[in-house]
Amino acid sequence: MTKLPSHLRKIGQVFVDESMTGTPIARRVRERLAEGGRADIPWTVIPPDQDRVVFDQGDTQAIYLKEYKGRFLRFCPGTRAYHCCGYRIIHIGENCPMACSYCILQAYFQDRVLKVWANQDDLFRELADGFGADRNTRYRVGTGEFTDSLALEHLTGYSRDLVHFLEDYDNVVLELKSKVVDLSWMDGTTRTDRVLPAWSLNAPFINEHEEFGVSTLTQRLEAARTCAEAGFKVCLHFDPIIRFDGWRDGYAEIIDRIFDYVKPEQIAYMSLGSFRCMPQLNPIIEDKFPETTYIYNEFVPGLDGKARLLRPLRVEQFRFMVDRLRAHGMEEQLYFCMESTEVWKEVFGYAPKDFGGLGKRLMGRGFGDIGILSKI
Template sequence: MTDPAQLPRHLRRIGRVFVDESMLDSPLARRVRDRLAGTTHADIPWIAVPEGQDRVECAGRDEQALYLKEYKGRFLRFCPGTRAYHCCGYRIIHIGENCPMACSYCILQAYFQDRVLKVWANQDALFRELAEGFGADRTSRFRVGTGEFTDSLALERLTGYSRDLVGFLADYDNVVLELKSKVVDLSWMDAATRTDRVLPAWSLNAPAINQGQEFDVSTLEERLTAARTCAEAGFRVCLHFDPIIHFPGWREGYAEIIDRIFDYVRPEQIAYMSLGSFRCMPQLTPIIADNFPDAAYIYNEFVPGLDGKARLLRPLRLEQFSFMVERLRRHGMDEQLYFCMESTEVWNEVFGFAPQDFGGLNRRLMDRAFGN
C-alpha cells in the first residue's frame, strides 16, 4: 500500500512553491498547502511573487518548482494544428504549463526549457470564460481537454484541478471533457454526475518505449487497469498511440500492447483511439539528444513535413500504421480509430477513406465523443 505521506513519484522533485501575491489566498493555493501538509513535502518553502515579476527559478539541478500563477490570457483555445494535415478539432482548456514527468520524445521540452510547473490559480476567471463560451449557445457542442500544454492528471494529487472542471462542466450538456494522462489519479470520478460527459484517456506505447523512454510515469498495466476501472463505472475511455516510435522490434512491441488492451476493456468501451507517428520541430532533436543520449530513434530516416516538423519517412509510417490498424481491426476496432495530423493520402492508403468522406475528422470525433 502506498504511504499517504509520500507524494507520487512524479511529484517528489518539487522543492518549492511560488505563488503570485494576488493568489496567496485563492482556493487553489489553500488547497495545495493543505494537501502538502502531512506529506514528506510539508516543509518546502513557499515564496510570494510580487506583481510584475513572473520569472522564478529552481534551486537545484534536479529540483522542480510549482508556480501557482494568476493567468491573464485566454483559457479556451483551439488545438495548434495545421491545415496541411487533418486535425481533430480538439479545443483546449488551458490550465497550466509544463510536466513533472520526463518522456524523451515530449515536445514540451522545446516549449518550456525550465523545471517550473505552472498552474493557473485564478480559477474564477477560468470558469467565467468557460461559462460565457459554453453557455452562449447550448446547441453548439464542444469536445475539450486539458492535456495539450501539460498532463491532465499529473498534478491532480495537489491541485484537484480536473475534479473542479468535472464538477463545473456537469451543468453543460453540450461539453465533453477528455482527461489525458500518463499517470493514474481517479480522484475526479466522484465529481462526475454523468459518465457520458467525461472521457478518461491514457497514452500508450510499446513496452520497450514505456520502460526506456518514459520516466516517472505510471506503468502500462497501471494505465490499463485504470481504464478498466473507468469503463466498469460506465465511462467510455480514450487511448492514444502518439508518438509511435520506429525502433528495432517495434512490430512485436506494438503487437503486445495492442493485444493487452483487450484484456482490460472491450472495443465498445473505447470512444476513440488516435495513432500518430513521431514528429518534431527541428529544435527538439538536439534537446532530446542532450537530455536523453540513449534515444536512438531520433536518428531514423526523417523528412521535412508540410508543417515544418521532421516526420518519419512516409513508407516507414505507412508500414507501422498498416500493421497497427490491421491488428486493432482484428480486435473489433474500426470507427474508433483516427490519425493525428496525417495527410489525405495516408488516410486513403491505410484506411481506404479520408476524413472528408464522412464530413470531416472533427465531426466524426464529436459524434464519437457524444455517443452518436
C-alpha cells in the same frame, strides 16, 4: 500521512503570485504537500510587478501558482496541411513533472517550473460565457495539450473542480489525457456521459526506456477498465508511435493487451500518430537522453515544419497497427493525428471527407450519438 506520488517527489519549491495566495488552489497545494510530509518546502510570494520566475536547482522542480491573464479556451495548434481532430483546449497550466524523451513540451518550456493557473474563478467565468452562449453548439475539449491532465491532480484537484463545473453543460464533453493514474476526479461525479478518461500508450520497450516517472502500462489499462466499468467511455492514444528494433512485436503486444481490459465498444476513440518533432527538440533529446536512438531514423521535413518519419516507413507502421486493431473489432474509433489525406487513404482506404470530416466523427463518438450533426 499520504505519501506523494513518485512523479511529484522532485518538487522542492513553490512560487505563488501575491494575488493568488488565498485561492482554493494555493490552500490545497499547501495542505497536500504537508499531508505528504513536505511541509518544509519553501514558498516564495511573487510581487505584482513580476511576471515570471527563474528556477534552476539541478534535478529539483518548482510549482508556480500563477494568475493567468490570457485566454483559457483556445483551439488546438494544428495545421491545415494535415487533418486535425478539431478539439478545443482548456488551458489550465504548462509543463510536466514526468520525463519522456520524445515530449515536445521540452522544446516549449525549457525549465523545471510547473505552472498552474490558480485563478479558477476567471477560468470558470470564461467557460461559462463561451459554453453557455449557445447550448446547441457542442464542444469536445481537453486539458492535456500543454500539460498532463492528471500529473498534478494529487496536489491541485484541478480536474475534479473542472469536472464538477462542467456537469451543468450538456453541450461539453471533457477529455482527461494522462500517463499517470489518479482517479480522484471521479469522486461524486454524476455525468459519466460527459467525461472521457484517456491514457497514452506505447510499446513496452518505449515505456521502459523512454518514459520516466509515469505509471506503468498495466496501471493505465487497469485504470481504463475501472473507468469503463463505472460507465465512462475511455480514449486511448498511440502518439508517438516510434520505430525501433522489434517494433512489430512491441506494438502487437500492447494492442493485444488492451482488450484484456476493455472492449471496443467501451472506447470512444483512439488516435495514432507517428513521432514528429520541431528542429529544436533533437539537440534537447541528444543532451538529456543520450542513449536514445530513434531520433536517428530516416526523417524528412513535414509541411508543418516538423521532422517526420519517411512516409513509406510511417505507412508501414500504421498499416501494421490498424490491421491488428481491426482484428480486435476497431474501426470507427481509429483516427490519425496530423496526417495527410494520402496517408489516410493508403492505410484506411478512405479519408476524413468520406465520412463527413474528422471533427464531426469524433464529436459524435465523444457524445455517444453517432450521426448527429454538430457544430465544431
